[in-house]
Amino acid sequence: MAQSAAPQPPTGAKIKTLNGAVVRFAGDSGDGMQITGSQFTSTSALLGNDLTTFPDFPAEIRAPAGTLYGVSAFQINFSSDAVFTPGDAPDVLVAMNPAGLKTNLSHLKTGGLLIVNADAFSKANLKKASYDENPLEDDSLNAYHLLSVDIGKQTQAAVKETGLTSKEAGRCKNFWTLGLMYWIYSRPREATIKWLEAKFAKRPDIVKANILALNAGHAYGETIEFSHERYEVPSAKHSPGTYRNISGNQAIAWGFLAAAELSGTEIVLGSYPITPASDVLHELAKYKHHGITTMQAEDEIAAVCTAIGASYAGKIGLTTTSGPGLALKTEGIGLAVCTELPLVVLDVQRAGPSTGLPTKTEQSDLLQAMYGRNGESPLPVIAAYSPGDCFHSAIEAVRIATKYMTPVILLTDGYLGNGAEPWRIPDVDYLPKIEVKKHTDPEGFHPWLRDEETLARVWPIPGTPGTTHRIGGLEKDYNSGNISYDAANHQRMSDVRAAKVAGIAKDIPAQSLELGKENGMLLVLGWGSTFGAIREAVSRCRERGLDVAHAQLKYINPFPENLQSLLAGFDRVLVPEMNMGQLVKVLRSQFMMPIESYAKIEGQPFKIAELETRIRGLMES
Amino acid sequence: MSKLISADKLTRADFTSDQEVRWCPGCGDYAILATVQRLMPEFGVLPHQMVWVSGIGCSSRFPYYMDTYGFHTIHGRAPAFATGIKIANPHLAVWMVTGDGDGLSIGGNHLMHFLRRNPNVNALLFNNEIYGLTKGQYSPTSEVGKVTKSTPLGSPDHPLQPVPFALGAGAGFVARTVATEAKHQMMVLRRANEHKGATLTEIFQNCNVFNDGAFDKFTARDVKADRQLLLEHGQPMLFGKDRTQGLVFDIKSFALSIVKVGENGVTEDDILVHDEHNLNLAHLLARMQYPAYPVALGVIYSEERPTYDDVLTEQGATAVKKFGRGSLKELLHSGDTWTV
Numbered sequence: 018m019a020q021s022a023a024p025q026p027p028t029g030a031k032i033k034t035l036n037g038a039v040v041r042f043a044g045d046s047g048d049g050m051q052i053t054g055s056q057f058t059s060t061s062a063l064l065g066n067d068l069t070t071f072p073d074f075p076a077e078i079r080a081p082a083g084t085l086y087g088v089s090a091f092q093i094n095f096s097s098d099a100v101f102t103p104g105d106a107p108d109v110l111v112a113m114n115p116a117g118l119k120t121n122l123s124h125l126k127t128g129g130l131l132i133v134n135a136d137a138f139s140k141a142n143l144k145k146a147s148y149d150e151n152p153l154e155d156d157s158l159n160a161y162h163l164l165s166v167d168i169g170k171q172t173q174a175a176v177k178e179t180g181l182t183s184k185e186a187g188r189c190k191n192f193w194t195l196g197l198m199y200w201i202y203s204r205p206r207e208a209t210i211k212w213l214e215a216k217f218a219k220r221p222d223i224v225k226a227n228i229l230a231l232n233a234g235h236a237y238g239e240t241i242e243f244s245h246e247r248y249e250v251p252s253a254k255h256s257p258g259t260y261r262n263i264s265g266n267q268a269i270a271w272g273f274l275a276a277a278e279l280s281g282t283e284i285v286l287g288s289y290p291i292t293p294a295s296d297v298l299h300e301l302a303k304y305k306h307h308g309i310t311t312m313q314a315e316d317e318i319a320a321v322c323t324a325i326g327a328s329y330a331g332k333i334g335l336t337t338t339s340g341p342g343l344a345l346k347t348e349g350i351g352l353a354v355c356t357e358l359p360l361v362v363l364d365v366q367r368a369g370p371s372t373g374l375p376t377k378t379e380q381s382d383l384l385q386a387m388y389g390r391n392g393e394s395p396l397p398v399i400a401a402y403s404p405g406d407c408f409h410s411a412i413e414a415v416r417i418a419t420k421y422m423t424p425v426i427l428l429t430d431g432y433l434g435n436g437a438e439p440w441r442i443p444d445v446d447y448l449p450k451i452e453v454k455k456h457t458d459p460e461g462f463h464p465w466l467r468d469e470e471t472l473a474r475v476w477p478i479p480g481t482p483g484t485t486h487r488i489g490g491l492e493k494d495y496n497s498g499n500i501s502y503d504a505a506n507h508q509r510m511s512d513v514r515a516a517k518v519a520g521i522a523k524d525i526p527a528q529s530l531e532l533g534k535e536n537g538m539l540l541v542l543g544w545g546s547t548f549g550a551i552r553e554a555v556s557r558c559r560e561r562g563l564d565v566a567h568a569q570l571k572y573i574n575p576f577p578e579n580l581q582s583l584l585a586g587f588d589r590v591l592v593p594e595m596n597m598g599q600l601v602k603v604l605r606s607q608f609m610m611p612i613e614s615y616a617k618i619e620g621q622p623f624k625i626a627e628l629e630t631r632i633r634g635l636m637e638s
Numbered sequence: 639m640s641k642l643i644s645a646d647k648l649t650r651a652d653f654t655s656d657q658e659v660r661w662c663p664g665c666g667d668y669a670i671l672a673t674v675q676r677l678m679p680e681f682g683v684l685p686h687q688m689v690w691v692s693g694i695g696c697s698s699r700f701p702y703y704m705d706t707y708g709f710h711t712i713h714g715r716a717p718a719f720a721t722g723i724k725i726a727n728p729h730l731a732v733w734m735v736t737g738d739g740d741g742l743s744i745g746g747n748h749l750m751h752f753l754r755r756n757p758n759v760n761a762l763l764f765n766n767e768i769y770g771l772t773k774g775q776y777s778p779t780s781e782v783g784k785v786t787k788s789t790p791l792g793s794p795d796h797p798l799q800p801v802p803f804a805l806g807a808g809a810g811f812v813a814r815t816v817a818t819e820a821k822h823q824m825m826v827l828r829r830a831n832e833h834k835g836a837t838l839t840e841i842f843q844n845c846n847v848f849n850d851g852a853f854d855k856f857t858a859r860d861v862k863a864d865r866q867l868l869l870e871h872g873q874p875m876l877f878g879k880d881r882t883q884g885l886v887f888d889i890k891s892f893a894l895s896i897v898k899v900g901e902n903g904v905t906e907d908d909i910l911v912h913d914e915h916n917l918n919l920a921h922l923l924a925r926m927q928y929p930a931y932p933v934a935l936g937v938i939y940s941e942e943r944p945t946y947d948d949v950l951t952e953q954g955a956t957a958v959k960k961f962g963r964g965s966l967k968e969l970l971h972s973g974d975t976w977t978v
């Protein structure tokens with residue numbers, strides 16, 4: 018669907034044009050903040066803004082209403098310029114209850130617009146949020162532009178005519194709020210109305226009530242003496258193409274569907290529900306007509322073993338999980354290393370250790386992915402760096418797994434998986450085909466025949482005449498594939514498995530710089546989802562004239578061939594990561610360079626400002 | 639390695655690999671291997687269309703000795719691998735070998751879900767009531783008080799019975815046989831092969847090194863007639879040398895009881911007739927243990943229902959019928975898009 022520009026604002030309204038803005042919606046888990054946020058996102062995407070989002074929700078599905086730990090928030094940064102992060106500090110905070118205000122106020126810019134649902138500031142709710150005084154009635158919010166509205170009452174009045182119960186009517190208040198936000202930022206309502214009509218097709222009364230609420234919120238902005246300014250944010254200068262909004266989890270799921278089509282080989286997904294990876298299973302389960310079979314296994318172990326079984330039978334085995342699940346799959350992945358079967362393991366990382374913070378983001382499974390198996394068990398590890406890149410990384414993981422007959426661990430994280438951005442849809446005809454070779458020649462056959470160049474073993478599959486064979490987790494003879502306990506043979510097989518994975522370095526792109534040029538004072542080297550924040554921070558530092566460059570690693574095992582020489586060209590290298598310094602350990606051990614770590618582990622992505630401060634601190638000291 | 643052969647000319651040799659068999663001399667596994675290799679040609683399935691899958695343990699070496707496709711996987715997980723193979727290619731004949739430790743201890747969870755899910759895979763559970771490969775610790779089927787290296791004062795664990803476990807998990811086919819009874823074992827495996835869906839066959843297998851004679855009390859030649867009940871669908875459940883003992887259902891105790899034909903006015907007509915499709919009866923038969931009862935051997939329960947692989951295949955076909963073959967291009971452009 019092609020989208021026209023924003024509708025004409027009502028005459029007389031004073032509208033200020035902005036480059037961009039950051040808006041944060043916060044409320045109770047039951048207040049529908051994720052829906053509000055994603056609707057604001059879709060509409061902004063259709064307007065052509067560049068954007069990045071950050072859904073920030075609690076682990077509890079329905080935490081007790083009004084509690085601090087039950088607060089669900091959604092932040093969006095939208096702009097006519099390119100944006101790479103959800104923004105450090107919001108310009109507008111919408112707080113639907115006292116708990117939402119309490120937990121999110123510190124994010125808001127001084128002087129920022131604060132919209133609160135005054136109805137929710139009851140004694141009981143204030144108490145649940147640990148407020149002694151009603152902040153709307155003292156001076157504590159003087160630093161902000163406060164707009165206190167009885168959103169609950171306004172919504173009830175607006176939807177009265179539908180005859181919904183007051184409970185059902187109350188649930189429409191997020192659309193009232195969205196209506197007001199659409200008015201403030203001059204966004205059209207059509208896309209949201211269409212979404213409501215499709216979503217609640219079976220409940221026309223609910224559709225009507227939500228549309229009434231949306232329109233009432235919008236009208237409220239127009240009719241009240243709204244002393245705050247109204248804005249527009251023009252569309253970004255995207256390069257020509259057709260765009261859609263996409264989250265990391267959706268992009269990765271679609272990447273796997275693409276890999277099935279590009280390789281002409283079906284994918285079998287074995288998976289077990291786990292936050293924040295379950296959405297990938299949900300997404301893939303919808304597309305049985307796309308050459309994929311999905312199975313919800315009884316546990317993480319069965320999930321990976323099912324996938325490996327499918328790989329043995331000639332399909333592409335896939336399993337999707339998050340940190341604790343990866344720990345459980347460890348032994349299975351080791352078997353795939355030892356039997357040299359293609360397998361893709363997706364780890365949407367979350368904060369650990371153990372159950373940790375399931376809905377919060379972290380990059381702390383890197384060492385688990387690299388080394389977390391018994392025995393010498395090398396495998397390729399790649400990390401996607403943006404929602405759009407998730408699509409291509411999924412294809413790349415399948416390419417490497419099938420070409421080199423190896424399990425591949427693909428890392429994303431909760432921030433990347435749930436966050437969304439506009440994405441230019443690639444031309445399918447130009448996506449490279451994945452060539453999958455099955456071995457069918459009985460002549461001189463044994464299951465550990467290797468390709469001289471890639472060192473990959475052959476892939477003979479059950480059902481093929483003349484290539485019956487047995488494989489397993491016992492060491493096998495290099496020359497026959499039979500079980501072997503021979504000492505020299507074990508050395509040789511361990512060497513060849515390592516050399517095979519190391520050799521992939523010849524088959525991946527050289528490491529390039531995102532910003533800056535080679536041989537400078539400081540290189541900031543990131544990996545995975547820190548891409549946006551680092552890029553923006555480095556860009557700001559460069560505008561101040563600092564000699565700093567940015568590179569983002571996607572291939573972590575093996576590293577790109579030129580990485581060491583690239584790093585050696587800089588006086589200093591700084592590695593920011595959302596862990597206690599894991600990539601830095603790998604880099605130091607491989608290159609023996611004094612690489613510096615900026616490790617942060619708060620369950621939240623890096624803010625641009627904190628990175629900028631660190632870089633300037635390093636360079637100006 | 640493999641030869642190219644036709645289905646009607648198969649022999650035992652076609653299923654025998656060139657690998658040296660490495661079980662202890664006298665192990666019950668040899669008898670099972672020999673029976674299986676003799677039986678397989680009958681099924682008309684070419685070796686290359688067959689996959690044998692196993693976990694870890696003495697029994698799990700089995701696939702190496704079959705000249706078919708084979709996957710010796712990791713401890714306890716064979717049911718998951720077998721399911722993956724079957725859903726990836728439902729045309730393959732998939733057989734699985736596990737043991738009492740592999741299948742009921744570390745792999746109990748997978749076996750349970752395998753059985754309720756019902757992929758068309760045949761599982762053989764070699765029960766020797768001991769850990770063999772790790773050199774003689776008690777297993778989940780060992781009796782209470784079992785003295786082993788890990789339980790010098792006797793095992794405190796209550797044993798698990800494989801057949802009641804399988805019935806409880808919702809298995810569609812459960813049978814029991816003895817490793818050394820080649821004819822009976824062949825009959826049972828033929829039935830397992832014919833059954834569409836997951837099958838579990840418990841095979842009493844003697845580990846002559848660590849648990850010798852564990853089943854002698856009801857498998858020894860001189861006592862077996864009196865201590866085994868050989869089940870046949872539609873036939874009265876009689877046993878004993880002269881087949882004069884039989885089972886009746888005692889409503890008061892809600893249990894099976896043993897009666898003697900010709901005594902107290904009992905005739906053959908009073909004896910319960912075996913009905914493989916009766917799940918309640920199966921549960922009662924499955925729990926019969928010597929010395930209170932004879933041990934029930936044969937097909938204890940059999941009821942076909944849709945298989946997991948068939949349902950998944952059908953779901954895929956239905957999706958294609960409904961939406962057409964998925965096109966990546968259409969998918970990427972579905973929903974809200976905009977052009978710059």
Ligand code: SF4
Nearest residue numbers: 661662665696770845
């Ligand atoms: S240890 Fe027991 S079960 Fe294992 S091979 Fe030896 S005799 Fe057979």
